[in-house]
Amino acid sequence: MGVVKEGCYLLFPFFTLEVILFLSHPLLPLAVHSQCSRNPVIFNFGDSNSDTGGYVDGLGLDFVPPNGRTYFHKPAGRLSDGRLMIDFLCESLNTGYLTPYLNSLGPNFTNGANFAVIGSSTLPRYVPFSLYVQVSQFLRFRSRSPALMPNGYKELVGDGEFENALYTIYIGQNDLAASFDSLTYSQVIDKIPSFITVIKYAIWSIYGRGGKNFWVHNTGPLGCLPQKLASFPRSASELDEHGCFMPLNNAAKAFNAQLHTLCEQLNSQLINATIVYVDIYSIKYDLIANASNYGMVSPDRFCESINGMLWLWGSSVQLQRQYHLRSNRILGMCGYGGPPYNYNANITCGRTGYSVCHEGSKLVSSDGVHYTEAANAVFASKILSSNYSTPRVNFNFFCNKM
Secondary structure: EEEEEOOOOOOOOOOOOOOOOOOOOOOOOOOOOOOOOOOOOOOEEOOOOOOOHHHHHHHHHOOOOOOOOOOOOOOOOOOOOOHHHHHHHHHOOOOOOEEEEEOOOOOOOEEEEOOOOOOOOOOOOOOOHHHHHHHHHHHHHHHHHHHHHHHHHOOOOHHHHHHEEEEEEOHHHHHHHOOOOOOHHHHHHHHHHHHHHHHHHHHHHHHHHHOOOOEEOOOOOHHHHHHHHHHOOOHHHHHHOOOEHHHHHHHHHHHHHHHHHHHHHHHHHOOOOOEEOOOHHHHHHHHHHHHHOOOOOOOOOOOOOOOOOOOOOOHHHHHHHOOOOHHHHHOOEEEOOOOOOOOOOOOOOOOOOOOOOOOOOOEEEEEEEOHHHHHHHHHHHHHHHHHEEEOOOOOOHHHHHH
C-alpha cells in the first residue's frame, strides 16, 4: 500500500521484492461452489490490497518480475507474487477477476469493475486516486454503462444489475501510515473521524444510486509490517509479545472501532441494505502471531536469501524522479537490509547492494508492506468462513441477492 500525504503525490512501490510460495499449501482456500444463479457483479474500492491493475493502467507502466511469478507467471498489475484476497473471493463466486476501471484495452465489465489503485487513501479528497475520486468514477460508470448498452456496447453492466451488485471497500491503511509520518499518536487518533467520514460518504453515495450490498474490510495490523518495524524508532516496551509496534497497531484498532460503529449505524439507517464489517485485522494478526501453525515462517521479515541465492533485477530511477517520488520512502523495497527485519530504506532498487530473493517459500510478507499469495490465500479462506464478519454472513450470502 503506497502512502499518500496531503499536498504530495502518491508514494508507491514501482517494484516489489516477491518470494515464491508453495501453491500446494494445505491452507489455501478450498474450492467453494458458488450459490449464484446469475453472473455476480462486484464493484471494488481500495488501495494496493485489492488493486488488480488500476495503477499500471492509469500511468501506462508495467511492473516487472518477480511480481506475479507464482500464479500468473508474469506481472499482472498486482503488488504480489500472485493473487490477492479479492481474486480469491471472485473465484469463490465463480466469476472472473475484476477488470480495473482504468483499463482501456479490451476491458470486460460484465462482472463489475475495480476502482482500487495502489497508494489510495480517503484523504486528501481529490488527489488521484482517493476514495472520493474512486466513487466519482463509479458514479460516472453507473450513469454511462446502462446508457451505452443499447448502442451495442455489450461488456458493461445493465441498469438493474447495480442494485443487486456487491460493493466491497478496503481502504484506510494509507491514511494512518501517512499520518504517522508527521503527526503524534494523539494527533493521528484525532484525525481518524475524518477518514471514517469519507467512507461514510462513499457508502451513502453508492446507496443513493441503488447499491444495497456492502462488504467493508477494516485495516490490518500496521505495526506488524517489516517496513514499519524497520523505520520507526522504538523501545522494547513498545513491542508486543509478537514483536509488533503497539502504537501503530493501537491506531489501527482505533480506526477499526470507529469503522465498526459506522457499519452498525448504517445497517440501521439504510433501508433494505446490508453492510457487512469484516475483521481483517484479526485475520492478519492471527497469521503473523501463529505463522508456524500455518506452515509459514518469518512473519516479521519480507525477504530471505534461500541457500544463499539472490536475484538481481532492474530499477527505474528515472520513473521515480518523473513522478516526484521520495526515493527514501518507497515502500516496495528490493534491498537486503539484514537483521532484525531484513529491511533497509537506504538499500532500494538501483542502489548499491540491492537484491531480490530468488526463492522464498512459506513467507508471509512479500516486500515489507504487501503480502504473498500464500498469505492472501489464508486470509481469503478465513473471510469465506464468515467467522470474522458482522453480521455473520458468508460471502456467498450475496449470491441470493444478485
